[in-house]
Amino acid sequence: MRIRFVLSIVLVCLGLVAAILPQTKNSSMELDAQQLLNEIQLENYVISVDEMANALINNDPEYQLIDLRPEADFKAYSLPGSLNIPFDSLFSETWVPYIDQIARKNVFYSNGTTLASEAWMLTKQKGYKNNYILNGGLNNWFATIIEPKEPASTDGEEAFFQYEARLGMKQFFTGAGAVSSSSSKQVKKPVPRKKKKMVAGGCS
Amino acid sequence: MGPIIPLFEISEEINLLIAFLIGLGFGFALEQAGFSSSRKLAGMFYGYDITVLKVFFTAAITAMLGLLFMNYLGMIDMSIVYVNDYFMSSAIIGGIIMGAGFIIGGFCPGTSVCAAAIGKIDAMYFIGGSLIGILLFGQTYPLWEKLHNAQHLGSLKLSDSIGVSDGILGLLVIAAAVVMFWVGEMAERRFKREDINNEI
Numbered sequence: 001m002r003i004r005f006v007l008s009i010v011l012v013c014l015g016l017v018a019a020i021l022p023q024t025k026n027s028s029m030e031l032d033a034q035q036l037l038n039e040i041q042l043e044n045y046v047i048s049v050d051e052m053a054n055a056l057i058n059n060d061p062e063y064q065l066i067d068l069r070p071e072a073d074f075k076a077y078s079l080p081g082s083l084n085i086p087f088d089s090l091f092s093e094t095w096v097p098y099i100d101q102i103a104r105k106n107v108f109y110s111n112g113t114t115l116a117s118e119a120w121m122l123t124k125q126k127g128y129k130n131n132y133i134l135n136g137g138l139n140n141w142f143a144t145i146i147e148p149k150e151p152a153s154t155d156g157e158e159a160f161f162q163y164e165a166r167l168g169m170k171q172f173f174t175g176a177g178a179v180s181s182s183s184s185k186q187v188k189k190p191v192p193r194k195k196k197k198m199v200a201g202g203c204s
Numbered sequence: 205m206g207p208i209i210p211l212f213e214i215s216e217e218i219n220l221l222i223a224f225l226i227g228l229g230f231g232f233a234l235e236q237a238g239f240s241s242s243r244k245l246a247g248m249f250y251g252y253d254i255t256v257l258k259v260f261f262t263a264a265i266t267a268m269l270g271l272l273f274m275n276y277l278g279m280i281d282m283s284i285v286y287v288n289d290y291f292m293s294s295a296i297i298g299g300i301i302m303g304a305g306f307i308i309g310g311f312c313p314g315t316s317v318c319a320a321a322i323g324k325i326d327a328m329y330f331i332g333g334s335l336i337g338i339l340l341f342g343q344t345y346p347l348w349e350k351l352h353n354a355q356h357l358g359s360l361k362l363s364d365s366i367g368v369s370d371g372i373l374g375l376l377v378i379a380a381a382v383v384m385f386w387v388g389e390m391a392e393r394r395f396k397r398e399d400i401n402n403e404i
Contacts, residue, residue: 004389008382011265015378018272019371026281 031125039124046135047107049144050162053169056080061104065134068110068119079109079141080173087115090122100128109134145169231318240319242310242326243400249307251395254388261381268374292355309333
């Protein structure tokens with residue numbers, strides 16, 4: 001009988017200790033500072049505006065744009081197909097399933113990159129995957145896609161191809177008439193002059 | 205201190221191997237405790253042997269205390285511990301069927317396999333019966349589907365639903381278990397069956 005008493009008391013004591021222990025939360029999925037730094041240095045969390053524009057034009061279902069600005073700003077202007085998750089409600093119950101998922105690539109954007117970077121850091125720290133940042137945010141979107149700058153005439157061919165692609169994208173997103181490529185000041189490849197024919201005349 | 209076994213860093217095969225080893229140990233312990241005799245389980249119903257109650261409650265308490273303490277020490281991440289979905293209707297109906305099966309057959313699914321392994325013919329029949337049951341359930345699933353999925357309450361924890369901390373619920377479970385052990389042993393003395401108790 002004695003052993004039963006001892007065992008019962010030991011069990012209850014263990015239970016008492018368990019009951020007064022504070023409930024801690026361990027998250028093995030969360031990254032510590034060093035791991036986060038490594039992730040930042042890898043720099044594979046940005047998506048360029050050109051890539052994004054291409055994806056939007058092709059209706060690529062892989063990407064989900066997420067607008068972090070307040071609702072009023074979102075209503076005033078937003079990228080097509082984007083979802084408005086105001087920064088301050090990022091971790092609310094409604095939105096967590098959207099940012100903690102494995103199906104699509106979430107692309108955060110705000111006016112600049114500050115909000116998006118902060119959101120990315122926070123989600124990364126939480127261990128959420130598949131979140132990216134739109135490089136340069138809406139400002140860069142306007143500067144690159146909506147008002148593309150003409151490359152300098154000394155730029156290489158690449159720059160001109162890109163410019164023309166951006167003009168096409170601009171037309172897609174704004175409906176503005178694309179400027180025909182003929183008006184660009186691209187340096188035409190010098191056409192080799194035909195060799196002058198020898199003066200031909202006479203009866204040679 | 206991180207998790208003891210980093211689940212995502214070991215391969216699926218190693219994971220299964222660990223499960224296999226734990227399974228071997230479980231089967232061995234069941235057999236050692238005498239669970240491969242159907243009279244042991246029936247004893248729980250008639251009150252002459254409450255080993256089943258003791259074993260399962262001790263197992264639950266050990267696991268529970270282990271999780272609580274390891275969580276406190278930062279060795280386990282409770283947020284990724286899988287909690288079964290709770291379907292209330294199926295749990296109640298399934299519980300009744302399972303309980304009836306226990307007392308009719310004298311085995312639980314685990315102990316029947318143990319007993320079959322040491323050559324008990326009743327256990328082999330029991331396994332055959334469960335397999336037929338599984339097959340029938342699977343083939344007629346569309347009939348039960350609605351009932352099966354009714355009253356889905358998600359991954360519910362008892363502590364959350366009654367609104368106490370995990371630790372306090374642990375204490376309550378331990379208190380309940382200790383009371384049950386004492387009452388159970390009183391029952392054992394009262395409903396003693398010399399003929400059976402001496403044999404198992």
